Amino acid sequence: MAEVPKNIEEQKPKEKFKLPDSIDSKNAKIAERLGFKKNDPIDSESINRQMDKKFDEMSNSVGKGNTYAQTELSTLKTEYKKILEWEGDTNKKLELCTQLMQSFDIQASQEKKEWAQRSEQNASRMKEEAQKNQKDIVQTYEEKLMKMKEVWEKLKELLAETKKQEDIRQEQQKSREVASVSWDMEKLSGWPGDFPKTSA
Numbered sequence: 001m002a003e004v005p006k007n008i009e010e011q012k013p014k015e016k017f018k019l020p021d022s023i024d025s026k027n028a029k030i031a032e033r034l035g036f037k038k039n040d041p042i043d044s045e046s047i048n049r050q051m052d053k054k055f056d057e058m059s060n061s062v063g064k065g066n067t068y069a070q071t072e073l074s075t076l077k078t079e080y081k082k083i084l085e086w087e088g089d090t091n092k093k094l095e096l097c098t099q100l101m102q103s104f105d106i107q108a109s110q111e112k113k114e115w116a117q118r119s120e121q122n123a124s125r126m127k128e129e130a131q132k133n134q135k136d137i138v139q140t141y142e143e144k145l146m147k148m149k150e151v152w153e154k155l156k157e158l159l160a161e162t163k164k165q166e167d168i169r170q171e172q173q174k175s176r177e178v179a180s181v182s183w184d185m186e187k188l189s190g191w192p193g194d195f196p197k198t199s200a
Helices: 023-035 044-062 067-085 089-190
Strands: none
Touching: 023 044, 023 067, 023 089, 067 089
16 A cells, blocks of 8 residues: 555646736746736736835845845836836736846845955955055064164264274373472472562
8 A cells, every 4th residue: 555645745747837817928927027916906006016025125135235226126126116007907016026136136146246356356446555664664664673773873873983983081180180299399399498478
């Protein structure tokens, strides 16, 4: 005896999407893409609801930070609102609304590609700038070291010259002191006995 499938629902053939009589068969895929279910009424009001849902999904998928795509979505949303206000064939409205969505898909795909290219270019530029900044920092550091070395050399020269001048000054001072003492000794040795007394 054959084993009964656990989930009988999975074994059932998928029911074909059925359009209302007012909708052309070629628009079945369009209606399905917009999110209509089997035997759902399709008119301007229901198309508007489904379009709103789709555009909300697309808005979330592109991200709130993608201002370019969000602006495009907002513009397209205004356009399909206008389409749905027209008097006329619902089939045509479906087609026009889908064309708008396809237009956005193409633009969003292109925008995504351009976004990736810009991101890659930005990353490359940031890397180049970082390398340049690093090079500039090293160069600036080396230049500062050279300046410091120059200043230090000049300072050493100045210190050496100052020391030399100080040594000369001290030698001169010592010479003057020795000369002064010698002169005093000569004066003292010129007076025999007691120092001369001055007359009253």
